[in-house]
Amino acid sequence: MSDQAAFELPGITDDDIRWAARSLGLLPNAFHGEESADPRLGVLKSMESIDVAACPGSGKTTVLVAKLAILARKWRYRTRGMCVLSHTNAARHEIERKLGSTAIGRCLLSYPHFVGTIHGFVNEFLALPYLRSLGYSGTQFNTEISGNKLWHLAWASGKLPGYFLANFNRPRDREAAIRSTHYAGEDRDLRFTVGSICKMLHADKMSDTYELVHGWKQAVLGEGYAAHDDTFAYGHLALVQYSLLASILCERFPLVFMDEAQDNSEEQSAIIRRVFREGTSRVVLQRFGDSNQAVFNSIYGKDANTDPFPISERRRELPNSHRFGQKIADLADPLGILPYDSGFAGHGPCKHREAKISECPHTIFLFDVSRATDVLDSYGQLLVDTFPEEVLREGTFAAVGQVHNPPEEEEEHKKPHHVRDYWRQYDPEVARRSATPHSLVQYISCGIAAAEEEGEVSPAVERIAEGILRLASMANGEFSYRSRRYHHRYIRSLLDGSDDILEHYLDVVHAFAVERTVPNEDSWETKWKHQARAIAEALAGASVSGDDAEGFLAWGAGQPTMSDTPALQRRDNIYRYPQEAPKVEIKVGSIHSVKGQTHTATLVLESFWNLHNLESLKEWILDPSRRWKNSDGVQRKSRLKLHYVAMTRPTHLLCLAMKGSSFDHDDIQKLEARGWRVMEIS
Numbered sequence: 306m307s308d309q310a311a312f313e314l315p316g317i318t319d320d321d322i323r324w325a326a327r328s329l330g331l332l333p334n335a336f337h338g339e340e341s342a343d344p345r346l347g348v349l350k351s352m353e354s355i356d357v358a359a360c361p362g363s364g365k366t367t368v369l370v371a372k373l374a375i376l377a378r379k380w381r382y383r384t385r386g387m388c389v390l391s392h393t394n395a396a397r398h399e400i401e402r403k404l405g406s407t408a409i410g411r412c413l414l415s416y417p418h419f420v421g422t423i424h425g426f427v428n429e430f431l432a433l434p435y436l437r438s439l440g441y442s443g444t445q446f447n448t449e450i451s452g453n454k455l456w457h458l459a460w461a462s463g464k465l466p467g468y469f470l471a472n473f474n475r476p477r478d479r480e481a482a483i484r485s486t487h488y489a490g491e492d493r494d495l496r497f498t499v500g501s502i503c504k505m506l507h508a509d510k511m512s513d514t515y516e517l518v519h520g521w522k523q524a525v526l527g528e529g530y531a532a533h534d535d536t537f538a539y540g541h542l543a544l545v546q547y548s549l550l551a552s553i554l555c556e557r558f559p560l561v562f563m564d565e566a567q568d569n570s571e572e573q574s575a576i577i578r579r580v581f582r583e584g585t586s587r588v589v590l591q592r593f594g595d596s597n598q599a600v601f602n603s604i605y606g607k608d609a610n611t612d613p614f615p616i617s618e619r620r621r622e623l624p625n626s627h628r629f630g631q632k633i634a635d636l637a638d639p640l641g642i643l644p645y646d647s648g649f650a651g652h653g654p655c656k657h658r659e660a661k662i663s664e665c666p667h668t669i670f671l672f673d674v675s676r677a678t679d680v681l682d683s684y685g686q687l688l689v690d691t692f693p694e695e696v697l698r699e700g701t702f703a704a705v706g707q708v709h710n711p712p713e714e715e716e717e718h719k720k721p722h723h724v725r726d727y728w729r730q731y732d733p734e735v736a737r738r739s740a741t742p743h744s745l746v747q748y749i750s751c752g753i754a755a756a757e758e759e760g761e762v763s764p765a766v767e768r769i770a771e772g773i774l775r776l777a778s779m780a781n782g783e784f785s786y787r788s789r790r791y792h793h794r795y796i797r798s799l800l801d802g803s804d805d806i807l808e809h810y811l812d813v814v815h816a817f818a819v820e821r822t823v824p825n826e827d828s829w830e831t832k833w834k835h836q837a838r839a840i841a842e843a844l845a846g847a848s849v850s851g852d853d854a855e856g857f858l859a860w861g862a863g864q865p866t867m868s869d870t871p872a873l874q875r876r877d878n879i880y881r882y883p884q885e886a887p888k889v890e891i892k893v894g895s896i897h898s899v900k901g902q903t904h905t906a907t908l909v910l911e912s913f914w915n916l917h918n919l920e921s922l923k924e925w926i927l928d929p930s931r932r933w934k935n936s937d938g939v940q941r942k943s944r945l946k947l948h949y950v951a952m953t954r955p956t957h958l959l960c961l962a963m964k965g966s967s968f969d970h971d972d973i974q975k976l977e978a979r980g981w982r983v984m985e986i987s
Contacts, residue, residue: 312559314352314589315379317372322349324378325371329403336371344623349375356566356615357593360649361637361953362628362903365593369564370399373420376560377413385557386417390426390577391564395901397421419558423573424533427540430554431576435543436526443529449743450775451530453853458521464513537572544579551580555588565901566594566614574611582612597641598900598953599946622646626953627653628903632980633952633959636667639925640949642933642942654956665691665906665958669976671965672986677721679986680962681728681891684908685882687984688889691958692905697889700905703954704880704962707947708912709733709895719913724893727910727962728880731893744857745837746824748772749817754877756821765818766793773810773840779854780845799844806843809836826860834858896951906958909951918944920967927975 323333336345345368348357359365369389373396376387389396397420404410414420419429428446436444525531531539544550561581563569569577581588594614624645626634634651641649670683681704688702709724710733716722725731732750742748752768770792793814800807813836816822824833838858841849878894881887891908899907911919922944925931933945952959965985968976973983 312382312385312587314560315376316352317350317375321375321378322346322371325349325375328374328407328409329367329371331367336368344621344625348372348621348623351591351621352589354590354619355592355621356619357591357621357623358615358643358645359593359595359623360626360645361595361598361950362626362651362653363623364627365595365623366395366399366564366901368623369396369562369593370403373400373413373562374404374409377409377418380412382417384417385559386419387413388418388426388558388561389420389564390423390561392422392568393565393901394420394422396562396564417557423569423577424536427536427576431540431543431550432536433539435539435546441526441529444526444531445529446531446533446536448533451525451532451535454525454528454530455521458524459517462517462521464517534572537576540576541579544576551583554580559588561588561590563590563592564594566592567596567599568594569612569614571610574613578612596643597946598950599943624648625650625652628953629653629956632664632667633955635929636959636980637949637952639929639931640922640945640952642945644932666982667958667980668960668982668984670908670960670962670984670986671968671973672962673965674720676986677726678728680908680910681880681893682882683984683986684960684962685880685889685891687960688891688906688958689882692889694888696905701892701903702889702906703892703894703899703902703904704908704910705894705896705899705951705954706910706912707896707918707944707951708914719917721911721917721964722913724895724910724912728893731878733895742772744859745772745776746829746860748775749824752818753821753823756818762818765821766814767791769793769814769817770796773813773837774844776837776849776854776857777841777844779851779857780842780847780849781851796840796844800840803843806840810840813837813840829860834860896947899954900950902954903956904954905956906960907951907955908960908962909948910962911964914944915940917964917967918948919961919963922948923967923972926961927972927979929979 319337322336326333326335329335336349337343338346345364348355348368349372357365359368373387373389380387397414400410400413400420404413412418419426421429424446432446433444436442522531558581563577581590592614596614622645624647626649629651630653631651634649638644638649666687668687670680672680684704688697692700704724704727706724706727708722709731711723711725712719720726724733732747742751748768748771749765752765755764755768756762773796774792796810797807800810813833816833817824838849838854878892880891880893882889882891896909909919911917919926921941925933925945933942952961965987976983
């Protein structure tokens, strides 16, 4: 079909849907239900702009991938494609996993289609082309690196505005303060926001403060770095300067899907609207999400004002969970902000035989604060008592909390404050695979964890190489670190002809990526630290020294303590129970890290953010009729959304860990009446 002809969306039939089900390894009638009553059927066939409110475990991403596969099979346009956007690459990974070996899968992941994150889309089609038009090539959006460079420039200038010094005394505050973010408001002009105080610096563009910050930002941009959220500022500016861009993108992508739409920030919603909604009615936009679940922006209680999700007149519901049964649905339902019109139904799990008993004992562990480190052992024993050995080996078991980063200063009244209060060996940096580690040791740890998870060497090799390149960028010379697709290959090309240094580098790769040796402090200080410095100096052609480099090479006070205990040998944030002869592995992390995941069992840990999180939700845990209302405030709304995510991960067993002091005898009776089993750890 000629791309010059009028665009027509393909229709989707029952036979197409059965074909997609088979292609995804499902039964042919998996999406039809009894007598074609499955609400997913209507969503699959819809070819108009809709907002799909999908409950946890409804198979939202599977429905989206099935629809994409059907449409790709029928697509007849060479230069027009489908655009699939989300905060993470969940849809892309699902396509790779389910359809990666097929021609349909390869088609979806290549031109003319785009499947990726919202940041990736804005980078590729707006921000980076705009920056290249200004003469900046190879820009990397990295908030930590750009923030650190910006702070050093500002400090060296000796011209810091007074409120910087008055309000930002600690290193963490200074870093946040100088992470200025550009964005374009209603006047489509360049502005700055300064740190957590959100001081706007756009009112007088000729003011000394504005000129200072603008100059520092431009200098860092000249070195090749910008903050992560600057992506949207440059995207907006591109749309302002090149007015035809939106029309061109609408012509290129006449059909747009958006996954996890409830997590969209105002900046994301505003730019998507400018591209796909303003000035054109040709684009069909289908958004998928669940307003009861949110992680990316919910901690601040902020929802997007532009195109909020869902729009009532476009709303379609997928209220049936195939992940868990009705009991878990009933326990989690009060935490939902927006009830489903037809009720929250648990139609799973498929295999109750995975438990030793027909109904798993959904459990609340009540503990004395001094016994927080006993909680994971109690949970581990419950798992051993509940599931047969085969499931303990093959199942997925998790323990998560809202807060997983330790504060700069510990305060007794806030305990348990974070995930490490339950397990001192927990490392939050290893948990954040996609984040930028703060030290080379953490790069190595993240690489080992990724290799363990994926069963391949390459993730560890690339992470280690990336860390060494970053160290080289701290040299006293002109070497500049850039994010690349193949860091290892780049290092080998730079070391071509330097056989001794190349051998040192390959020694590091073999030890940590191939053998997955976990460094201890002694081996790091006596061998690996010096070897890494030598490699970085050879890459940069200059000395690697100074505070930044030394801090990056340090073992660090934040590193978990290693011991000879087998359960603590691997820095992968997996708690093994019992330690002497492990029967079960428990993945420990933040609630943010498990969004979209399915577990056999999940333990939700108490943590502290202004108040103890679960304790502040006690009313919802005790009372099935309790619903959030405006008078409860945005912080409680944030907590409800986050803990709703956590409580809807498991297929079989849901557990909470809360302070015993939060409950009296009457409360415990109410918990038991709701179906909770209460276990006290004292």
